[in-house]
Amino acid sequence: MTIRRMLFAAACAAIAASSVAVAQDSATEKAIEKYRHMLKEDPWSNPGLLDAHRGEALWVTAAGPNKATLEQCDLGKGAGKVDGAFAELPRYFADADRVMDLETRILWCMEKLQGFNPADLVKRPHPGGGQPVKELGAMATYVASKSSGMKFAAKLDQAKEKDAVALGETLFFRRSGPFDFACATCHDAAGLRIRLQGLPHLSSPDEARKVVGEWPAYRVSTTHVMTMQHRLYDCYWQMRMPELELGSDVSVALISYLASQAKGGDIAAPGLKR
Amino acid sequence: MRATTAALFLLACSATSAWPQQRPAVDPARADAAIKSAFPTAPADWQSRLMPDETMRQCSAHRNSPPKAVAEAIQQRERATIVYPPDGKLLGEWKKGEAIAQSGYGLRFTDYPPRSANGGNCYACHQMTRQEVSYGTLGPSLLAYGKNRQFGEPDTKAAYDKIYDSHAAFPCSNMPRFGTNKILTIEQIKDLVALLMSPDSPVNK
Numbered sequence: 001m002t003i004r005r006m007l008f009a010a011a012c013a014a015i016a017a018s019s020v021a022v023a024q025d026s027a028t029e030k031a032i033e034k035y036r037h038m039l040k041e042d043p044w045s046n047p048g049l050l051d052a053h054r055g056e057a058l059w060v061t062a063a064g065p066n067k068a069t070l071e072q073c074d075l076g077k078g079a080g081k082v083d084g085a086f087a088e089l090p091r092y093f094a095d096a097d098r099v100m101d102l103e104t105r106i107l108w109c110m111e112k113l114q115g116f117n118p119a120d121l122v123k124r125p126h127p128g129g130g131q132p133v134k135e136l137g138a139m140a141t142y143v144a145s146k147s148s149g150m151k152f153a154a155k156l157d158q159a160k161e162k163d164a165v166a167l168g169e170t171l172f173f174r175r176s177g178p179f180d181f182a183c184a185t186c187h188d189a190a191g192l193r194i195r196l197q198g199l200p201h202l203s204s205p206d207e208a209r210k211v212v213g214e215w216p217a218y219r220v221s222t223t224h225v226m227t228m229q230h231r232l233y234d235c236y237w238q239m240r241m242p243e244l245e246l247g248s249d250v251s252v253a254l255i256s257y258l259a260s261q262a263k264g265g266d267i268a269a270p271g272l273k274r
Numbered sequence: 275m276r277a278t279t280a281a282l283f284l285l286a287c288s289a290t291s292a293w294p295q296q297r298p299a300v301d302p303a304r305a306d307a308a309i310k311s312a313f314p315t316a317p318a319d320w321q322s323r324l325m326p327d328e329t330m331r332q333c334s335a336h337r338n339s340p341p342k343a344v345a346e347a348i349q350q351r352e353r354a355t356i357v358y359p360p361d362g363k364l365l366g367e368w369k370k371g372e373a374i375a376q377s378g379y380g381l382r383f384t385d386y387p388p389r390s391a392n393g394g395n396c397y398a399c400h401q402m403t404r405q406e407v408s409y410g411t412l413g414p415s416l417l418a419y420g421k422n423r424q425f426g427e428p429d430t431k432a433a434y435d436k437i438y439d440s441h442a443a444f445p446c447s448n449m450p451r452f453g454t455n456k457i458l459t460i461e462q463i464k465d466l467v468a469l470l471m472s473p474d475s476p477v478n479k
Binding site for chain 1: 299300302304305308309311312313314315316317320323324325326330333334337338381382383384397398399408409410411412448450451455456457
């Protein structure tokens with residue numbers, strides 16, 4: 001056998017092996033897609049809607065040391081205006097002199113209107129597996145659902161807003177921790193998976209527009225609604241970093257970056273995830 | 275030769291995913307400060323996790339596509355961190371390696387106090403055996419890894435090096451530095467090398 005023929009045979013074997021792998025991949029991907037489709041077929045089957053409903057009830061229920069409701073909470077479109085507010089977040093709020101995402105803003109309103117101590121609220125803000133989303137998260141689910149069907153339209157054009165997006169982008173690519181992970185490790189390329197879980201390519205606006213609007217989302221694997229702040233907290237957990245604080249500048253900046261990437265994308269909250 | 279070609283190929287691949295770098299960059303010191311205040315419950319011995327070392331600082335700044343001089347400096351620096359077993363034997367037991375490749379346990383804040391040894395979680399990113407269909411695609415397929423390399427000794431050492439510190443071969447690789455960052459022990463890395471390089475390992479069947 002000449003060397004050329006040997007090389008040709010080796011190349012053919014390699015191509016054959018890789019096409020087997022590709023066929024296996026696409027069969028797996030199809031099965032997962034079917035599962036997702038079944039979950040989505042009946043929109044009313046999404047248990048996250050129960051939490052949106054619960055959040056709506058909480059919104060108008062007097063609570064906290066001040067025994068006040070959140071009906072006067074200004075989510076950016078004026079006090080008491082919930083419809084369409086999520087679609088324009090994050091944004092700069094002059095009263096707080098800060099850019100805030102939805103959950104950070106609700107936290108602010110719980111402090112200022114209801115008199116809660118924010119330090120208490122951020123101590124254990126996210127539910128464990130099998131536990132329902134906490135009150136702040138349920139209200140975030142409610143508010144987000146009131147922008148469902150709209151498009152992401154946060155302007156993010158003021159100096160502090162632009163700055164939050166830029167910081168978020170820098171953080172997206174910033175590697176640290178014992179695993180050297182950044183958000184970009186998993187979300188800076190298209191069509192990749194961890195095990196069988198597809199990974200959204202969030203540095204691509206096309207893909208960000210498709211997925212960011214599905215949060216908050218009901219997660220079948222953990223049987224609760226997961227908010228965007230919780231989603232980021234969970235990513236950092238997996239990155240072997242410590243506990244990301246709800247409302248921290250890092251969380252607001254990353255959500256600002258995602259919202260800017262997703263501009264023009266459909267909001268379909270609460271979404272439904274594996 | 276093959277390793278060089280593969281390295282060049284991977285470098286080329288990572289270069290094509292380069293992000294336009296003309297966007298207004300945020301001072302890394304500001305990002306550091308934001309990170310420091312975003313994890314207020316981090317215990318004292320976790321503070322080092324918040325700050326990147328020099329290699330990670332460079333990889334972050336160049337979005338994992340470092341220019342040649344930086345790439346070479348990273349390779350040199352990281353290569354110097356690799357520690358070999360005292361007896362020079364690089365092949366452990368592939369069966370133990372398979373268990374390490376399957377496990378994603380370790381170093382998360384819910385993993386303390388440790389309930390078992392850390393895992394390598396190789397399947398999260400790599401296809402390795404035909405039997406395991408639940409594998410990720412962040413890294414290249416490692417099917418027939420040893421067989422494709424005729425189970426050669428230089429490739430055994432190269433595999434050890436890549437697991438111990440992937441940046442020694444591929445600067446700004448996405449793969450954790452399992453040895454350098456003390457995620458896995460030398461014994462565990464040997465077991466993974468055996469999983470890749472033993473003729474009787476399911477990777478090569």
